[in-house]
Amino acid sequence: MPSIAQKIAQRIQGLPEDISFGYEQLDITREEYSTAAKVLERLQKKGEIKKLSKGIFYKPKKTVFGEKRPDEQQLLKPYLYQNGQRTAYITGDYLYNQLGLTTQLPAVIKIASRHRRIFINTGAIKATAIKSYVDVTEDNYQLLGFLDAMKDLKQIADVDIENAITIFKDRVGALDKQQRQAMIQYALAYPPRVRALLGAILTDLDQQDGVDDLRNSINPLTTFKLALPNQLLTSATDWNIQ
Template sequence: MKIAELVKYRIDRFAEGYVFTYSDFNVDAEKESALKIALYRMVKSGTIERLSKGRFYKPKSGIVKKLKPNEYEIVKDLLIDGGKAIGYITGYSVFNSLKLSTQVPNVIQIAVNFDKKGIKRGIYTVKFVRQWNKITKANIPLLQLLDCIRFIKSIPDTTVANSINRITLLLKELPEAEKKQLVELAINYPPSTRALSGAIWEQLGYNDYASKLQKTLKSTTWYSFNIPQELLPNRLKWKIK
């Protein structure tokens, strides 16, 4: 089978929105030039789209235009390595999915266990934030929820008060085992996250969880969130203002 035929055969079987690279075709090194030419021609014809250097996708057809891949597809190589989670999407996408905000900018935020410089993926800016807990596929939803508390002042198109009300509801709805796990994960977060988490747990009546977090905090440090007293009556106890 000629390279052009192989490329068409494989792409016809890719799902719409699937992001692929040269490695998806498993061609020998001496045939890579022919592979690149075949892909270039398909981009030119509009059959596929180029996301960024060496990365392509089969576009979905929308009502009025071709749709771009979802965020996971765009950055999936930065999230999984050898079947293990090495990062996860956080920030704006999670704010949106958890109904904390309606805005989704062209910025994809990824949490990883090490410092890393941002990159570009087509029209998207990929930014990395530090996560101090070991990342596993199972704990990602809890880490994403803790990130919402950590970045609560940065959630767009809302207020801190509205965000606290929504996060309080989300914490309340967690299964008991996940509530306990979330508190354990919170211990590795910055003090401001621990303080706000503890204050919310105390308001919900989980005094044991609150006490565990309070023991990790310095008694002299204050945390600024601009939270009304009526929303969080115990805020002064937690040095929150």
């Protein structure tokens, strides 16, 4: 019967290359942490795994050009979960680059969470914490990231507003009814400019379910300056977007 050390080594061997992992991904009990630490130290000495930061490791992928490190999203993955549940997500310019809203990549990545403050400085990667507007889950983090992009629209580095609105409409238009309703509910926790922009997009897409919740949450005397061409978002003026 395999020993605890052998079981842990087998679990590590079964993990994919080019992703990061922590003790939680090894599916071990508290009593097995000490044994796991010895196994991890032995595998590091053999060069089979590399240490990223305290308690976070990765299996380097071997290529014809040498060892390949995981990309930033894989490096950050263990930090985004707690007790097996997602509690945080990547946002800011790193996310907006992935969405096609900017060509810039930040030196410091932003990580949003409702109840955790996540700061990382491993040498390989730097990240800072911001507070999310609602609790983060596996089901909602992508919607929250998209609402963040609407919130930060005018501050996104080298953003093309017309291109951004087109991306927003395409993405929102691709959501199913349940996802749209969820997005509206999350947007109610965001600043009024997000609610107005989402409301105008949904109106343009002729998706009216739940839109009154957005409209009723906004002061009718408030205006939002985006300098949009009228033909790009035809409902903009109805939502006091200028």
